[in-house]
Amino acid sequence: MKNNIQPKTDYLRLYGELKNERVSWLSAWKDLCAYLAPTRGFFDGQTPNRGRRLDHKTLLDSDPCLAVEILSAGMMSGLTSPARSWFDLGLTPRELEKCPGVREWLGEIKRCLEEAFSASNVYSTLHTFYQEIAVFGTAAFLLEEDPQKGIRCRPFTIGEYSLGTDALGRVNRFGREFFLTAPQMQESFGLKNLPPAIRQEAAQNRPARYHKILHLIFPNPEFSKECLDNRHMAYSSVYLTETGHLLRQSGYREFPVIAARWEVKQSADAYGRGPGWKCLGDVKMLQKMQKAKLVALDKNTNPPVMVSANVQGEVNLLPGGITRYNGTTDAAVKPAYQVQADLSSLENAISSVRSTIRSQFFADVFLMLSAQNYSNMTAAEVAERHQEKMLILGPVLERLKNELLDPLIDRAFALLDRQGFLPPAPESVQGLKMKVEYVSLIARAQKAAGLAALVQGINYAATLSAACPKVAERVDYNRALEEGLSSLGVAPALLKDSEK
Incomplete structure (x- = not known):
């Protein structure tokens, strides 16, 4: 330009x-x-x-x-x-x-x-x-x-x-x-x-x-x-x-x-x-199926009728209504055809489409604790399943981190700093780049997935140390504690310095 x-x-x-x-x-x-x-x-x-x-x-x-x-x-x-x-x-x-x-x-x-x-x-x-x-x-x-x-x-x-x-x-x-x-x-x-x-x-x-x-x-x-x-x-x-x-x-x-x-x-x-x-086609199909179900219900409760030529005036289809008729043989009013809609199968098909749409929007992920029965599972098993389902959102959350969360915090920090809403930085950190770590429920669930590997590694080292005590000396348990608490979303400020 x-x-x-x-x-x-x-x-x-x-x-x-x-x-x-x-x-x-x-x-x-x-x-x-x-x-x-x-x-x-x-x-x-x-x-x-x-x-x-x-x-x-x-x-x-x-x-x-x-x-x-x-x-x-x-x-x-x-x-x-x-x-x-x-x-x-x-x-x-x-x-x-x-x-x-x-x-x-x-x-x-x-x-x-x-x-x-x-x-x-x-x-x-x-x-x-x-x-x-x-x-x-x-x-x-x-x-x-x-x-x-x-x-x-x-x-x-x-x-x-x-x-x-x-x-x-x-x-x-x-x-x-x-x-x-x-x-x-x-x-x-x-x-x-x-x-x-x-x-x-x-x-x-x-x-x-x-x-x-x-x-x-x-x-x-x-x-x-x-x-x-x-x-x-x-x-x-x-x-x-x-x-x-x-x-x-x-x-x-x-x-x-x-x-x-x-x-x-x-x-x-x-x-x-x-x-x-991804699910727009399923949504359109669901609306069409609901329309078909309503039409079937309407025809079942209020079917189309054939009216004899001997009927006097209009046909009264209201409950208790009377329609006058001159004749002795043919029925005055009768259904044009029999409607036998399989509403049960149609309702099952509708439920299947609804389930597909909800899965596309990850509703089963966010409602899993209330929608599923975990009565026979331990708390650790429930947490593990929770973490596995949250991993499905991994690629999306990474993009949201780069395009939503990071720009939001960076922009808000710059605006508040220029307006004097933030305290001045200590001289020791002047000019350094600040690091943002996310500790939300979803971020914690994803990080906790790596905690299992850490625990297995520590247990494996403990097993080997029983046979060779020198193995335990090679494990940095303080660093393992920091990494584990970080995976659980515990603030680092709660830990004392190693010297103390």
């Missing part, structure tokens, strides 16, 4: 390119929205602040939507629960944590981050984020600073934004369109920055009409570490009208959009595919 950017050419062209890249995805998103997330999605032609009519002729069975809710709730409680700690902070190398005041500083930083997450709308945004990524395979939100609470999120739904990636497949470009009235535009951008027509509309205080606003975030070609103004930051942020009138131009030091994909088929894909893509 040229250094001397012309809004009506380069900005609109960039937004058009981002929008064209997502065209082939729109039909699948609309299909997923209709069958799995009827309250989500915002596509071209929709009007803001208007309720969308739900198609209850399509959604006859709500079980797929329930499976989505179970997955999003399970990811929320198991990965980023607001009720318990889900991350720890450390330094690399780890020995530096033993420096005076470092552990206390790390604990204070963690407390400030957790308080900022709780005070802001981070957790409510994450819940909708998990819903979006489960159904559509892609989810995104904008993380910005807030003078009162430190940070705040602006969640997005599928269809209202576009993404672009760099050569490594990382999301580094973002475009969206949203709607504001003239008074809202005046409040957001200032009266002098509005086009003449909208400026006049704002002066007349006419809030009924909405205007489309385009927002672009992209790598700044004029980035300079020496210049501190927002025009020379790492990422440019541009607001303009759909006609190309520039409303505001600013920048970000880090990429402010947290965008994650469930699964990426090719590194060049800007969007991902999730469980909703």
Whole structure:
């Protein structure tokens, strides 16, 4: 992109390119929205602040939507629960944590981050984020600073934004369109920055009409570490009208959009595919089977009839109704054909399809303790099965760690630090990179899978030491204790120093 950017050419062209890249995805998103997330999605032609009519002729069975809710709730409680700690902070190398005041500083930083997450709308945004990524395979939100609470999120739904990636497949470009009235535009951008027509509309205080606003975030070609103004930051942020009138131009030091994909088929894909893509055919089949069952029930209880020509007036099919009839031989009203629907087999088939859909959304993983009978198992066996099922989510969680959790904590730390919400770092750790370790329920379950190998190794060494006592001297039990407690999610701060 040229250094001397012309809004009506380069900005609109960039937004058009981002929008064209997502065209082939729109039909699948609309299909997923209709069958799995009827309250989500915002596509071209929709009007803001208007309720969308739900198609209850399509959604006859709500079980797929329930499976989505179970997955999003399970990811929320198991990965980023607001009720318990889900991350720890450390330094690399780890020995530096033993420096005076470092552990206390790390604990204070963690407390400030957790308080900022709780005070802001981070957790409510994450819940909708998990819903979006489960159904559509892609989810995104904008993380910005807030003078009162430190940070705040602006969640997005599928269809209202576009993404672009760099050569490594990382999301580094973002475009969206949203709607504001003239008074809202005046409040957001200032009266002098509005086009003449909208400026006049704002002066007349006419809030009924909405205007489309385009927002672009992209790598700044004029980035300079020496210049501190927002025009020379790492990422440019541009607001303009759909006609190309520039409303505001600013920048970000880090990429402010947290965008994650469930699964990426090719590194060049800007969007991902999730469980909703895999089971959409099953969901459509389930709705069709429910419709067939309802039709069979209706015909069984209210079958089509044949009416004799001798019937006087209309046939009264109500309970206790009387239909008058002149004749002695033929029946006045009789069924046109016998309906003998095998409702039991149909219900079994529906249950099988429901089970398949729930498995695609990992509902059996998150509900296993309540859905299965563990009365004949020990606590260790239950924990082992729990860990095995959690390993199924391993590849997905690794991607979410790289595209959701790491950027979220890095961006939140930078915003809070620049606003003075964080304590200053000790001199001994100035310039060092902070290490984030995740200790959520899911992360702990995955780490605990490696604890069994550690325990087996220690037991094997103990068995050999009975025959050769020198074997025990080669085992570093202090290090084994640290590794084992780390796998269980126990904070390292609870351990005394080896010297003590």
